[in-house]
Amino acid sequence: MAKAWGKHLIIDAYGIDYKKLKDERAIKKLLKSLPKKFNMRPLGKESVKQVKSDAYPDWGVSGFIMLYESHISLHTWPEERYVAIDLYSCKDFDEKGIQKYLKEFWGYERAKIKLVIRG
Numbered sequence: 503m504a505k506a507w508g509k510h511l512i513i514d515a516y517g518i519d520y521k522k523l524k525d526e527r528a529i530k531k532l533l534k535s536l537p538k539k540f541n542m543r544p545l546g547k548e549s550v551k552q553v554k555s556d557a558y559p560d561w562g563v564s565g566f567i568m569l570y571e572s573h574i575s576l577h578t579w580p581e582e583r584y585v586a587i588d589l590y591s592c593k594d595f596d597e598k599g600i601q602k603y604l605k606e607f608w609g610y611e612r613a614k615i616k617l618v619i620r621g
Contacts, residue, residue: 507621508572508592513604515585517611523578523585526550526563532607533567533574539603540595543570553577571595585610590620 522528533548545568554561562578571593578585585608589600597617605613 505621506619508590509595509597510618510620511589511597511600512616512618513587514614515587515608515610516583516613518583518585518608520580520583522608523580524563526552529563529565533565536574536603537567537569540600542591542595545570
């Protein structure tokens with residue numbers, strides 16, 4: 503059996519309040535608080551930016567924080583009421599606790615959740 507190099511938690515969450523998906527300040531706070539709450543170590547500051555294009559003129563938000571253990575990233579589509587979240591870590595983490603924390607933060611109606619063991 504191959505060695506596992508980490509876990510990758512992938513969440514596609516739907517039915518989120520439009521305003522929450524555009525709230526850069528709240529998303530930045532989430533990216534700052536989540537690693538601390540789950541004993542992950544930030545490697546620098548969180549980065550949050552508005553993102554828009556011809557295909558999506560109603561801008562969304564992309565956020566990222568690098569960790570010593572890897573990273574957390576997210577991308578919102580307010581007009582779709584959707585967020586895509588990725589959390590990868592070579593250090594073990596409490597995926598159920600993180601899922602609950604993110605459900606409370608976003609208040610989504612439904613989600614597709616996948617945990618991939620890397621390696």
